Amino acid sequence: xANSLNEFQTYSKEEAETVTTSSASFVKSLQTISSxxxxxxxxxxxxxxxxxxxxxxxxxxxxxxxxxxxxxxxVYEAFVAQSKKIAELxxxxxxxxxxxxxxxxxxxxxxxx
Numbered sequence: 001x002a003n004s005l006n007e008f009q010t011y012s013k014e015e016a017e018t019v020t021t022s023s024a025s026f027v028k029s030l031q032t033i034s035s036x037x038x039x040x041x042x043x044x045x046x047x048x049x050x051x052x053x054x055x056x057x058x059x060x061x062x063x064x065x066x067x068x069x070x071x072x073x074x075v076y077e078a079f080v081a082q083s084k085k086i087a088e089l090x091x092x093x094x095x096x097x098x099x100x101x102x103x104x105x106x107x108x109x110x111x112x113x
Contacts, residue, residue, distance in 0.1 A: 015104075022100045029093040033086065040082045047075070 051071040058064035 015100075022096065025096045026093065029089065029096060033089045033093070036082075036085060036089065040078075044075075044078070047071075047078075 051067070055064055055067050055071075058067055
C-alpha cells in the first residue's frame with residue numbers, strides 16, 4: 001500500500017512538472033505569435049503610409065500605376081512570407097501542446113507491456 005502511494009505521489013509530481021513546463025512553453029509560443037503579428041501590422045501600416053505619400057507625389061498616371069503595381073507586389077510577397085511564418089509558429093505551438101499527451105501515452109503503453 002505504501003509503495004503504491006509513493007508511486008502515485010511520484011507520478012503526480014512528474015505530471016504537475018510536465019503541465020507547468022508545457023504551460024510555460026505554450027504561453028511563450030503565444031507571445032511569439034502575438035509579437036510577430038504586431039510587428040507585421042506596424043510594418044504594414046508604415047509601408048501603406050509611405051506608399052500613399054509616394055503615390056500622391058506621382059507626376060503622371062503611368063507613374064501612379066507603376067507605384068501601385070510595385071506596392072501591390074510587395075504587399076502580396078510580405079503577406080505570403082508572414083503567413084508562412086505564422087503557420088510555422090502555430091505548428092510548433094501544436095507540437096508543444098501535445099508533447100505531454102505523447103509522454104502520457106508512451107508511459108501507459110510501456111506500463112501495459
